[in-house]
Amino acid sequence: MRATRRSGYRLRRALGRLALGLVGGGVLAFLVLPILFVIPMSFSSSMIFELIPTKPSLTQYERFFASPDWMAAVGRSLQIATGTMVVATVLGTLAALGLSRIRGRWRLLLEATLISPRIVPSIVFAVASYRLFTSVGLVGTVPGLVLAHTVLAVPFAVVLVTSALSGFDRTLEEASRSLGAGPVRTFFRITFPQIRLAVLGAALFAFNVSFDEVVVTLFLSGVRTKTLPVKVWDAILYEITPILPAISTLIILASVIVLAPILLVYRRRA
Amino acid sequence: MTLGRRHLPSLVLLGPPLVFLVLVFVFPLTQVVWGSVFAPGFTLQHYERMVSVPVYARVFWITLKISVLTTLLCLVLGYPAAYFLASVPPSTRQPLLICVIVPFFISLLVRNYIWMILLQRSGLVNRLLLEWGWISRPLELMYNEFGVLVAMVHMLLPYMIFPVLSALLAIPPELTQASAGLGAGAVRTFVRITLPLTLSGMAAGSLLVFIVALGFFITPALLGGPRQMMISNLIEFNIRQVLNWPFAFALSNALLSGTLALYFIYVRLLKGRLPAAGFP
Numbered sequence: 244m245r246a247t248r249r250s251g252y253r254l255r256r257a258l259g260r261l262a263l264g265l266v267g268g269g270v271l272a273f274l275v276l277p278i279l280f281v282i283p284m285s286f287s288s289s290m291i292f293e294l295i296p297t298k299p300s301l302t303q304y305e306r307f308f309a310s311p312d313w314m315a316a317v318g319r320s321l322q323i324a325t326g327t328m329v330v331a332t333v334l335g336t337l338a339a340l341g342l343s344r345i346r347g348r349w350r351l352l353l354e355a356t357l358i359s360p361r362i363v364p365s366i367v368f369a370v371a372s373y374r375l376f377t378s379v380g381l382v383g384t385v386p387g388l389v390l391a392h393t394v395l396a397v398p399f400a401v402v403l404v405t406s407a408l409s410g411f412d413r414t415l416e417e418a419s420r421s422l423g424a425g426p427v428r429t430f431f432r433i434t435f436p437q438i439r440l441a442v443l444g445a446a447l448f449a450f451n452v453s454f455d456e457v458v459v460t461l462f463l464s465g466v467r468t469k470t471l472p473v474k475v476w477d478a479i480l481y482e483i484t485p486i487l488p489a490i491s492t493l494i495i496l497a498s499v500i501v502l503a504p505i506l507l508v509y510r511r512r513a
Numbered sequence: 514m515t516l517g518r519r520h521l522p523s524l525v526l527l528g529p530p531l532v533f534l535v536l537v538f539v540f541p542l543t544q545v546v547w548g549s550v551f552a553p554g555f556t557l558q559h560y561e562r563m564v565s566v567p568v569y570a571r572v573f574w575i576t577l578k579i580s581v582l583t584t585l586l587c588l589v590l591g592y593p594a595a596y597f598l599a600s601v602p603p604s605t606r607q608p609l610l611i612c613v614i615v616p617f618f619i620s621l622l623v624r625n626y627i628w629m630i631l632l633q634r635s636g637l638v639n640r641l642l643l644e645w646g647w648i649s650r651p652l653e654l655m656y657n658e659f660g661v662l663v664a665m666v667h668m669l670l671p672y673m674i675f676p677v678l679s680a681l682l683a684i685p686p687e688l689t690q691a692s693a694g695l696g697a698g699a700v701r702t703f704v705r706i707t708l709p710l711t712l713s714g715m716a717a718g719s720l721l722v723f724i725v726a727l728g729f730f731i732t733p734a735l736l737g738g739p740r741q742m743m744i745s746n747l748i749e750f751n752i753r754q755v756l757n758w759p760f761a762f763a764l765s766n767a768l769l770s771g772t773l774a775l776y777f778i779y780v781r782l783l784k785g786r787l788p789a790a791g792f793p
Contacts, residue, residue, distance in 0.1 A: 259699055260600075267597020270590050271612045274670060278616055280637060281627050334530040341526030353527065360538055362776050364728025366745040367765045370752055371541035374548065374762075394538045397530060426522070455620040458730050458745075462752070472622050479626055479735060488630070491623045498619050506611065 278495065285488035303489035313474065313490070319385065320454055320471040326389035327396055327453035332446045334393065335400020340434070342401070343408040354401070361398040365458040368394070373462040383465025391463055392453035399452065400445035407441030444505045451501050455494070542769070549762035559763035569747070576743040579658065579733070580726035583665045587722045588715060590666065591673030598674070599681035617671045625735045628664040629655060632736070660736035668732065669725060673718035680714025681707070717783045724775045728768060744768050 288300035307313050338357050342350060360368065372391045373382065381387030411434070419429040435442070457472045464473050471494070478487055549559055563569050594613075598606055616624065631637045632654035639651040654660055684707065692702040730745035737743075742750075744764060751761035 256699065263593065263597050263600065266593040270594035270670070271597075271609060273590075274616050274667065275612045277627050277631055277667065278619060278624065280631060281623075284630070334533055337526050338530035341523040341528075341530075344523040344526075353531075356534065356539075357530065360534070362772065363542070364730075364745065364768055364772055366728060366730050366748050367542070367545070367769045367772075368538070370748060370761060370765045371545045372537070373752065374544055374758070375537075375541040390537050394534065397534065401530075451618065455622070457620075457622045461749075472620065475622055475626070479622075479629070487626060491626060494620050494623050499615070502615075502618050506614065 281488050281491045281495070285492040287485055287488070303486045304493075306486050307489055307493070313471075313486075316469055316471045316474040319468060323385055323388045323392060323470060324450045324453040326385070327392040328446050328450040330389060331393045331396035331400055331449040331452075332442060335397045335445055335449075336404050336438075336442055338397070338401050339404035339408055340430075342405055343411075354405075357401045358398045360394045365395075369459040369462040372459060376463060382463055383468050385468060387463055388460060388468065388470070389453075391459050392456055393449075395456065395459070396449035396452040399448040400442075403441045403445045403448065404438055407438040411437050440508055444508065447501050447505055451498055454497065454501075545762045545769075546766050548759055549766045552759040559760045560767075562760065563763060563767065572742055572744060572747045575741060576727060579661060579665070579729075579741065579743060580723050582658075582662055583669060583726045584719050584723045586662065586666045587669050587673040588719055591670050591718065592677055592711075592715065594670070595674045595677035595681055598678050613671050613674055616667075621668065621731055624668060625664055625731050628660070628667065629735055632660050632663065655736045656738040658737070658741055661733050661741050664732045664736050665726060665729060668729075669722045672721045672725060676718040676721070677711060677714045680711040684710050713783060717779065720775060720779045720783060724772055724779065727772060727775075 283296065285303055286299040286301065287296040288298050288302045342354060342357070345353065368391075372394075376382045376387050376391075381390070415433050415437075416429055419433045420426070424432065455472060456470075457476060460470050460473050461476060464470060469477070471490075475487065475490060475494075478484060550556065552559070563573075598609055598613075601609065629636075633639075634651045634653075636654070638654060639648075642648045643651065654663075688706055688710075689702050692706050693699075697705065728745055729743060730749065733741045733743045733746050734749075737746075745768070748761050748764045748768070751757045751764065
């Protein structure tokens with residue numbers, strides 16, 4: 244009697260675990276699987292959509308790489324993302340270094356200010372920067388897009404470098420200074436080696452933020468400086484073409500390649 | 514506490530990033546707020562229009578409705594997912610977490626486009642349902658609320674899963690063991706121990722999902738129909754199509770104020786962390 248009750252309990256427990264696994268696993272599958280569907284579609288050779296291509300080929304990829312229009316957009320996106328990466332990493336690292344020396348309510352206020360671009364809805368910043376950039380002639384220019392993307396990328400750099408600095412032993416800097424090294428020398432010989440992984444992470448994040456940005460770029464790009472995402476946006480709205488799955492696959496691949504080092508570093512730490 | 518001489522080096526370091534943000538971020542935002550009430554003389558007509566014209570009031574209503582529904586769906590789906598992730602050993606959890614983190618960093622535009630090709634009339638979902646004989650003609654899965662909700666839940670689930678997961682992992686295992694040892698069943702232990710201890714995580718995740726949902730632009734534009742126009746889409750329409758900038762500024766200010774107020778609640782009352790590092 245007791246044994247059957249216990250086995251009944253075990254069975255219920257096992258069923259409960261199974262149900263949880265199915266629902267939880269189902270949700271995780273819902274997050275990942277849709278993204279993978281686009282990959283087989285990208286190898287379609289025909290002009291009509293097919294999920295599993297009957298004759299797999301690289302036609303769409305060839306068309307993409309052979310199109311001067313698309314290639315110009317890719318070049319522009321890479322140029323803007325590289326610019327954003329440099330400016331945002333430098334500004335974000337400076338801000339994090341400054342923040343790490345301040346305590347108390349000022350720090351909270353400054354930190355909130357530096358992070359706030361992630362909080363403001365992108366459409367609001369799009370409108371605001373469009374308003375400002377039209378009056379100073381920065382709409383449709385590469386520097387204008389670098390400036391706007393940098394605003395969106397700085398918070399990532401601030402947060403990443405700040406968290407690296409929180410585990411940093413400040414007495415090392417003091418020792419370096421008391422031994423006669425100047426602040427710049429101390430930074431490059433003592434501080435930077437300790438936070439360089441975070442700085443690298445910040446740079447990669449900034450690149451990815453810029454490379455994928457759509458909403459603000461839609462407003463600021465004008466006709467002449469369309470980035471890759473803006474060209475994709477236009478293609479989705481006005482000319483659904485079989486080339487899009489191939490481009491989507493390449494954009495996904497680019498994000499994975501850019502962000503894989505960060506995930507690897509974080510996994511090793513965890 | 515004041516910023517004195519002691520802080521001179523940090524002010525030198527903070528100077529360039531702060532000046533940059535003030536010029537390219539804070540200043541243009543104040544221009545928007547200014548432009549919504551001075552056009553050119555002081556007026557509140559754009560705000561009055563926002564609430565008095567039924568079409569615009571409807572857009573606000575739709576935005577709220579879609580955001581609330583997205584939040585509820587994220588809670589219902591995200592909680593079991595977080596519970597599942599908390600119940601497996603850490604060595605299994607790490608690779609599973611990649612499933613949550615990686616989609617989060619993949620272009621929003623590409624993810625929305627993928628939902629378009631899955632949900633369109635001749636898309637994968639319709640084709641499979643037809644093939645299995647579950648339906649006799651294609652369902653309308655996009656250009657309506659259903660399509661917008663599916664895609665928005667897909668984009669926002671990580672914002673729910675992470676806070677709930679960290680609340681679940683913070684529960685000392687002794688508590689649930691003690692509950693079970695004292696004779697409580699799994700359901701009772703969950704309702705009396707786990708659920709109350711994860712309420713704050715659920716509240717933080719829900720508010721975060723809701724705030725981010727309010728400002729969504731790409732998903733309603735691509736997967737919604739005219740009846741799913743949200744505030745962001747109305748703002749874009751007024752800037753780029755009808756060129757009514759002051760009205761767009763007023764709408765932007767309304768969205769901005771609402772968002773900031775909710776973030777204030779999120780940080781102050783729920784002790785929520787800002788989603789700044791990307792890892793929400």
